[in-house]
Amino acid sequence: xxxxxxxxxxxxxxxxxxxxxxxxxxxxxxxxxxxxxxxxxxxxxxxxxxxxxxxxxxxxxxxxxxxxxxxxxxxxxxxxxxxxxxxxxxxxxxxxxxxxxxxxxxxxxxxxxxxxxxxxxxxxxxxxxxxxxxxxxxxxxxxxxxxxxxxxxxxxxxxxxxxxxxxxxxxxxxxxxxxxxxxxxxxxxxxxxxxxxxxxxxxxxxxxxxxxxxxxxxxxxxxxxxxxxxxxxxxxxxxxxxxxxxxxxxxxxxxxxxxxxxxxxxxxxxxxxxxxxxxxxxxxxxxxxxxxxxxxxxxxxxxxxxxxxxxxxxxxxxxxxxxxxxxxxxxxxxxxxxxxxxxxxxxxx
Amino acid sequence: xxxxxxxxxxxxxxxxxxxxxxxxxxxxxxxxxxxxxxxxxxxxxxxxxxxxxxxxxxxxxxxxxxxxxxxxxxxxxxxxxxxxxxxxxxxxxxxxxxxxxxxxxxxxxxxxxxxxxxxxxxxxxxxxxxxxxxxxxxxxxxxxxxxxxxxxxxxxxxxxxxxxxxxxxxxxxxxxxxxxxxxxxxxxxxxxxxxxxxxxxxxxxxxxxxxxxxxxxxxxxxxxxxxxxxxxxxxxxxxxxxxxxxxxxxxxxxxxxxxxxxxxxxxxxxxxxxxxxxxxxxxxxxxxxxxxxxxxxxxxxxxxxxxxxxxxxxxxxxxxxxxxxxxxxxxxxxxxxxxxxxxxxxxxx
Numbered sequence: 001x002x003x004x005x006x007x008x009x010x011x012x013x014x015x016x017x018x019x020x021x022x023x024x025x026x027x028x029x030x031x032x033x034x035x036x037x038x039x040x041x042x043x044x045x046x047x048x049x050x051x052x053x054x055x056x057x058x059x060x061x062x063x064x065x066x067x068x069x070x071x072x073x074x075x076x077x078x079x080x081x082x083x084x085x086x087x088x089x090x091x092x093x094x095x096x097x098x099x100x101x102x103x104x105x106x107x108x109x110x111x112x113x114x115x116x117x118x119x120x121x122x123x124x125x126x127x128x129x130x131x132x133x134x135x136x137x138x139x140x141x142x143x144x145x146x147x148x149x150x151x152x153x154x155x156x157x158x159x160x161x162x163x164x165x166x167x168x169x170x171x172x173x174x175x176x177x178x179x180x181x182x183x184x185x186x187x188x189x190x191x192x193x194x195x196x197x198x199x200x201x202x203x204x205x206x207x208x209x210x211x212x213x214x215x216x217x218x219x220x221x222x223x224x225x226x227x228x229x230x231x232x233x234x235x236x237x238x239x240x241x242x243x244x245x246x247x248x249x250x251x252x253x254x255x256x257x258x259x260x261x262x263x264x265x266x267x268x269x270x271x272x273x274x275x276x277x278x279x280x281x282x283x284x285x286x287x288x289x290x291x292x293x294x295x296x297x298x299x300x301x302x303x304x305x306x307x308x309x310x311x312x313x314x315x316x317x318x319x320x321x322x323x324x325x326x327x328x329x330x331x332x333x334x335x336x337x338x339x340x341x342x343x344x345x346x347x348x349x
Numbered sequence: 350x351x352x353x354x355x356x357x358x359x360x361x362x363x364x365x366x367x368x369x370x371x372x373x374x375x376x377x378x379x380x381x382x383x384x385x386x387x388x389x390x391x392x393x394x395x396x397x398x399x400x401x402x403x404x405x406x407x408x409x410x411x412x413x414x415x416x417x418x419x420x421x422x423x424x425x426x427x428x429x430x431x432x433x434x435x436x437x438x439x440x441x442x443x444x445x446x447x448x449x450x451x452x453x454x455x456x457x458x459x460x461x462x463x464x465x466x467x468x469x470x471x472x473x474x475x476x477x478x479x480x481x482x483x484x485x486x487x488x489x490x491x492x493x494x495x496x497x498x499x500x501x502x503x504x505x506x507x508x509x510x511x512x513x514x515x516x517x518x519x520x521x522x523x524x525x526x527x528x529x530x531x532x533x534x535x536x537x538x539x540x541x542x543x544x545x546x547x548x549x550x551x552x553x554x555x556x557x558x559x560x561x562x563x564x565x566x567x568x569x570x571x572x573x574x575x576x577x578x579x580x581x582x583x584x585x586x587x588x589x590x591x592x593x594x595x596x597x598x599x600x601x602x603x604x605x606x607x608x609x610x611x612x613x614x615x616x617x618x619x620x621x622x623x624x625x626x627x628x629x630x631x632x633x634x635x636x637x638x639x640x641x642x643x644x645x646x647x648x649x650x651x652x653x654x655x656x657x658x659x660x661x662x663x664x665x666x667x668x669x670x671x672x673x674x675x676x677x678x679x680x681x682x683x684x685x686x687x688x689x690x691x692x693x694x695x696x697x698x
Contacts, residue, residue: 085597126590190568196596196605198561212547219539220640241475247545248434256545291569 006093009101010140013110041115042074042107044100047155048082048092048121050174051254055079055099057107060115067162075106083123085194093136096121116146120155125192153179153192160310160342168292170285170328173313174257176202178288180296188295190288195253201284203257203315209277210263211247211256214240217273225273230262260315267322278322281315285324286331299336306338318343355442358450359489362459390464391423391456393449396504397431397441397470399523400603404428404448406456409464416511424455432472434543442485445470465495469504474541502528502541509659509691517647519638519677522662523606525551527637529645537644539637544602550633552606552664558626559612560596560605563589566622574622579611609664616671627671630664634673635680648685655687667692 041060046053057075061067079099084092096119104110117137124130133149141147157169157179168180176199177192191199199205214231216222218240228240235246247256266274289309293299298307309332316325329341390409395402406424410416428448433441445468453459466486473479482498490496506518506528517529525548526541540548548554563580565571567589577589584595596605615623638658642648647656658681665674678690 085594125593126588129594188568190570191564193564193593194596196557196560196600197564197592198557208545208547211545215540215542215546219537219637220644221539221636239475243546244474244542245434245478247543251545287570288568295569 006090006097006136007139009094009097010111040109040113042104042109042113043116043118044103044114045155046082046096046099046117046119046121047152048096048099048119049152050081050083050086050122053079053082053095053099053121055103057103057109074109075103077102077106082121084129085123085125089132092121092123093133096133097140111141114141114145116148117141118148118150118155120150120152122152124149124151151177151179151189151192153177153189154181156312156344157181157310159312160344161308167308167310168289168296168298169310169312170289170316171313172202172285172311172315172324174203174254175199176205176285176288176313176315178285178292180292180298182296182298186296188292190291191284201281201288201315203260203313204253205284206263206277206281206315207256207259209280210259210266210274211243213273213277214243223273226266226269226271227263227274230266231259234259234262264320264322264324268320278324279327282324282327282331285315285328289328289332290335293332293336293339299338303336304338306340307336308342309339310342310344312344316343355439355446355485356488358443358446359460361450361454389458389462391453391458391462392465392467393452393463394504395431395445395448395466395468395470396501397445397448397468398501399430399432399435399471402428402431402444402448402470404452406452406458423458424452426451426455431470433478434472434474438481441470441472442482445482446489460490463490463494465497466490467497467499467504469499469501471501473498473500500526500528500538500541502526502538503530505661505693506530506659508661509693510657516657516659517638517641517645518659518661519634519665520662521551521634521660521664521673523552523603524548525554525634525637525662525664527634527641529641529647531645531647535645537641539640540633550630550637550664552609552662553602554633555612555626555630555664556605556608558629559608559615559623560592562622562626563592572622575615575618575620576612576623579615580608583608583611613669613671613673617669627673628676631673631676631680634664634677638677638681639684642681642685642688648687652685653687655689656685657691658688659691659693661693665692 042057043060044055044057046055055077056073058071058073077099079095081087082092082095119133130149134147137147153169153171154165156171157165157167160169161167165181166183168178170178175192175194178190181187193199195204210227210231213222213225214228217224217228232238237243237246263274263277267278299305311325316328318325332339391406392409393404393406395404404426405422407420407422426448428444430436431441431444468482479498483496486496502518502520503514505520506514506516509518510516514530515532517527519527524541524543527539530536542548544553544557559576559580562571562574563577566573566577581587586592586595612623612626616627642656648654660674665677667674681688
């Protein structure tokens with residue numbers, strides 16, 4: 001696919017009919033001709049992650065109207081990684097521009113129809129990250145367009161609260177982060193700093209602990225564990241020594257996090273080492289949520305106020321006997337009995 | 350500098366006088382002419398690491414003669430990383446060939462003078478690593494040349510025991526490994542598997558724990574610590590949030606391990622978090638040595654036999670009040686009173 005450099009992608013708007021152009025997808029030529037001048041106002045919502053980025057284009061719905069169910073999605077576009085920490089600033093911007101342009105073309109709209117952009121993207125860790133993205137978004141969209149830039153955890157929270165930014169969200173997939181909002185607009189986060197900076201409850205963290213346990217059992221520093229056979233079998237290796245070359249060959253976090261099901265299986269079969277790893281992960285994940293709840297006082301003065309906790313990500317999915325998400329809930333509700341878990345139904349791409 | 354692909358570098362031996370060639374260094378043309386036909390037999394010793402690689406060329410000294418002191422080094426050549434895990438097989442081989450050819454040219458020798466090659470190189474973690482290197486060394490040197498390929502920890506042990514492979518060596522710099530040999534030729538290792546696989550007593554491990562402690566103090570998961578000010582000051586950052594971008598910008602382990610002195614200073618000033626990190630590192634490093642000693646039975650049946658423990662690497666250097674190496678020794682000697690520490694004087698390049 002042709003790569004567009006920052007800003008170039010919007011040239012499609014000046015082409016009369018971009019037949020054969022990179023962005024013309026099924027039926028869109030017809031739509032472009034029919035709808036481009038309809039004057040329909042739209043909003044763009046982007047969920048930008050390290051694995052993939054999704055943009056949906058929706059019609060603007062006035063506040064006075066109830067939200068339709070299901071929501072009227074005009075178009076949906078998918079692209080790759082938009083976390084600047086992983087691919088660099090320029091490539092992340094390219095991806096975000098690409099996915100927005102794609103969604104607009106698919107919905108037969110142009111930038112002039114856009115009234116608001118809500119960009120929830122991994123790697124927004126500091127106000128300067130937000131400012132940098134807002135600056136280049138402002139180059140693309142005129143000043144009347146409302147722009148919102150947030151960490152992707154915010155989209156995850158909204159997915160469980162039907163858009164209301166109140167409560168806490170815990171994400172645990174390859175990485176992990178806890179993010180919280182109060183009704184008066186304060187926010188706080190914990191973890192989400194990457195594996196070097198100690199996100200130990202993440203899928204990567206769980207799997208790295210399991211790999212470490214295999215090495216320690218092998219060299220005499222730790223107890224024997226059924227993780228050894230489970231992991232070697234899964235990776236088609238014959239000796240723990242070979243794990244060294246395996247990890248060096250491709251240090252991608254997602255590749256390591258993919259071993260979590262082996263850890264869960266070993267724990268379910270009674271392996272003490274695997275059980276300890278999962279219990280430690282539960283403590284880590286719970287401590288992230290507790291830190292956010294305490295800083296924002298989400299639980300009220302008596303510690304018993306109701307607040308929603310949206311739980312998303314493969315590590316927390318309730319499809320196993322050893323249910324990590326459930327254990328995290330139990331741990332949190334001991335301190336904060338008002339916690340109300342929400343496991344949103346989200347699309348898998 | 351011109352890059353030579355695997356095997357090409359030895360072409361210099363067919364050139365009559367390689368004036369202006371890439372490998373002719375100061376005075377070597379004269380030496381080549383004078384000495385090339387002297388028939389002097391030499392050996393090559395290579396210490397190959399992730400940061401740098403050193404090759405020395407020495408005259409072959411018959412077993413019947415005592416080793417001269419100082420050892421008669423004919424030439425010494427330095428190159429970059431030769432750990433295949435870091436740079437790949439081909440680049441690692443290039444570097445090793447380059448440094449050997451360099452040392453031979455500097456000592457006015459050629460391959461035909463070489464009687465033995467001892468290659469101690471980081472990343473030799475499995476018999477297949479050894480076999481792969483032996484195979485290409487055998488393409489370069491004829492069958493009468495004795496070839497030895499070992500993990501670089503073996504060179505470190507020999508540096509403390511004047512060449513005798515008996516006892517244990519503990520390396521703790523950016524990474525860490527413990528390696529042991531018995532007098533009857535058995536060997537064992539512990540750790541040395543890299544940061545993903547839990548080398549927590551390493552310089553990288555200590556610094557990563559410190560960075561994690563700063564993030565946890567910042568987001569409410571952990572206690573406040575003077576590491577925050579110390580590390581932010583050292584890195585010229587203004588907020589712990591900025592550490593996320595800092596670690597992503599360049600995940601080199603050595604860059605992170607360079608923060609160890611900040612941790613030691615904080616611990617010396619009484620910071621509880623920093624002290625716990627160093628005490629944990631002492632336990633980790635000690636457990637590596639203990640695992641090797643037990644597997645090889647280095648301490649004899651009553652656990653009190655004498656054995657040498659060679660300690661090398663910046664983490665173990667005895668130049669601080671909080672002396673990690675000394676604490677490791679204390680911890681090991683509680684279980685194995687026969688341990689005798691050796692801190693060899695090694696060249697710093």
